[in-house]
Amino acid sequence: MLYGPFRTRQVLAQTDADVVIPEAVSLLRYKGPVAAYEKLNTVIGLGPAFFTKYLYFAAQALPESTGPSPLILDSVLAGVLRRHATRLGRAVGYEWSEAIAKRIWRDSGWTSHRYDVYLRWMHAANYQLAATLTGWPAAPDVLELALFSGAWNPA
Numbered sequence: 001m002l003y004g005p006f007r008t009r010q011v012l013a014q015t016d017a018d019v020v021i022p023e024a025v026s027l028l029r030y031k032g033p034v035a036a037y038e039k040l041n042t043v044i045g046l047g048p049a050f051f052t053k054y055l056y057f058a059a060q061a062l063p064e065s066t067g068p069s070p071l072i073l074d075s076v077l078a079g080v081l082r083r084h085a086t087r088l089g090r091a092v093g094y095e096w097s098e099a100i101a102k103r104i105w106r107d108s109g110w111t112s113h114r115y116d117v118y119l120r121w122m123h124a125a126n127y128q129l130a131a132t133l134t135g136w137p138a139a140p141d142v143l144e145l146a147l148f149s150g151a152w153n154p155a
Contacts, residue, residue, distance in 0.1 A: 011045040024051075025058050032067025033059070033119060038112035048110045049074035056141070068119045071144045075107040080147045081118075082106075084154045125154075 011017055020043055028036035033055050040051040055070035082105035089097020104114070126140040136142075146152035 017043050028055055029062050029065045033070035034112050034116045037115045047108050068123045071122055073118050076148050078105045078107055
């Protein structure tokens, strides 16, 4: 038996998964990605990386939604942010920056608050890049891809 289909059946067998997952799309549309993420975070068997991917692609199918566009947050992106926060902290003399960065940008288990912080930072950083770099696109998912792929290093 394949891991994907087996796990999918386990998750969907939960009594509320068939309600929670579509309800998250409604929340995405009317209350934004953080509320939708919080709702999805109640589904046992799936993790934040799946939730954020689901929200990102669900938003592509919606005619409109509230709040910032959802972005994907997974262990790769968390690792980039962890290294960036550590470097910045050390650059200004905070020796404890690595311990804090490890706690804040751990590999999984992000709360809806952490997802909100991530979205706000990514959208603000992308706005800054688009305002200062000729040709930088106004789409925050391009920044996400650049960080994920290693094409851009925020250091």
